[in-house]
Amino acid sequence: MTMAGRPRRVTLDGQLLGYWEREAARLDGLASSARFAWQRRRYLRKAEAARAKAQVSRAREAARDPALRDPEA
Template identity: 80%
Template sequence: MTISSHPGRVTLDGQLLGYWEREAARLDALATGSRFAWQRRRYLRKAEVARAKAELSRQREATRGQDGSASET
């Protein structure tokens, strides 16, 4: 039996990144299927907020990758 290698430790920012990307995609789908323009605009605004949060987590992950020698608490 072959054991697959793990990609490394999954951090909270890594989990949040995936969550916010999925949430943005879900909100985009809701916006596409919305009946009224005001609903569509609201879903699109929420999707933008979710993408901004995902970008923040992405930047934190990138910073963590550069500081490979830093201790994690």
């Protein structure tokens, strides 16, 4: 018997995905309020790196769960 209402187990990749997305949003906020252009560029580069790390975790999660690959399925 399977539990239909049972929540999905949160994996480390799922936790990392959320973390890197929040970190990218935080860095975007810092970039928008940066005083100097060099600060803004650095924050934006760090935010882009965080998004790339989130994409790696997203791909691992999609490989783990076929339902995540096609949301309409």
